[in-house]
Amino acid sequence: MDKRTLGDGLEVSALGLGCMGISHALGPAADRADGIAVIRAAVEAGVTLFDTAEAYGPYVNEEVVGEALAPYRDQVVIATKFGFSFDERKQSGLDSRPEHIRQVADAQLRRLGVDTIDLLYQHRVDPDVPIEDVAGTVKELIAAGKVRHFGLSEAGVQTIRRAHAVQPVAALQSEYSLWWREPEAEILPVLEELGIGFVPFSPLGRGFLTGKIDASAAFGDDDIRSTLPRFSAENRRANQALVDLVGAVAARRGATPGQVALAWLLAQRPWIVPIPGTRNVGRLTENVGAARVELTAGDLADLDDAARRITIQGERYPEEMQRMINR
Secondary structure (H helix, E strand, O other), X not given: OOEEEEOOXXXXXXXXXXXXXXXXXXXXXXOHHHHHHHHHHHHHOOOOEEEXXXXXXXXXXXXXXXXXXXXXXXXXXXXXXXXXXXEOOEEEEEOOOHHHHHHHHHHHHHHHOOOOEEEEEEOOOOOOOOHHHHHHHHHHXXXXXXXXXXXXXXXXXXXXXXXXXXXXXXXXXXXXXXXXXXXXXXXXXXXXXXXXXXXXXXXXXXXXXXXXXXXXXXXXXXXXXXXXXXXXXXXXXXXXXHHHHHHHHHHHHOOOHHHHHHHHHHHHOOOEOOOXXXXXXXXHHHHHHHHHOOOOHHHHHHHHHHHHHOOOOOOOOOHHHHOOOOO
16 A cells, blocks of 8 residues: 655555444444454555554553554554543543653553554643643653654644644544545644644544445444434435435446545545544455545546535534534
8 A cells, every 4th residue: 555654754554544443432342353353454455554542442442453463563553542531441531631641651552562652642632731731741752762753633723833833743633524624724734834644533424425324324322423413314314415426426436435535535635644444354445445546636526516515414523522622
């Protein structure tokens, strides 16, 4: 697979693997052996960027990722995240205090079974801790050899600038897809100006852009999509027009809708590295194939023009979660 560079020198595959769904938020956790098999299949397919977090599980996803990648440690980039507190393994709030960051990083090194975390993100901006203190703490961890690169997730433009002035930010991870284009207005120009890479999560709209989810789909209580306004049956029905558009382009390219959605993202900037997630080897193979889909200028224009005319229905998150982004 082609390589791309995040920040000032973190080279990764053009597509990464988001590992969250193996253990967290999308129904019951996958069998551990099956999760390891998917991660290792991704390595064999050329994927080198693997994304996890202490919050996924919590904790267990890092353990699965660490075990799966142990035989390939010198071939891959492992990204994880800090920034939450937990009470009896239940998320209980934000916590990016410097002492907490240090404790979490040490625990992550043990869970991942590594000497150095390749890319350490702040999972969500903590309004109670100056971002300069957060960036400075990660800078200390980098100097100590425990971390290689610093990242932010769902941060606003001023926070990005302030953090970058203390410790260069290699990557911002936020949602971005044909279904959610908000980063185009302010975020992408700032990332380009500062030389920061962009790692879109949910690049397939949490599965919606694959065309496999329609108004009749049902989500269990342990599936985060059951809580997202955009995934109400009414909104899924209204948003089907976007899926139909992607499907039409896919048909003329001999690709799947999911591949076209990923190829569209790859075409936006050379420093964008989407991280579609899956727990299925067949879907992994499909996603990796998106790196070989070449959309023409006409395809991109059709997708862009039509998508801009479609008003997506439903908020991205419930109100409480929405308040935690773009700080």
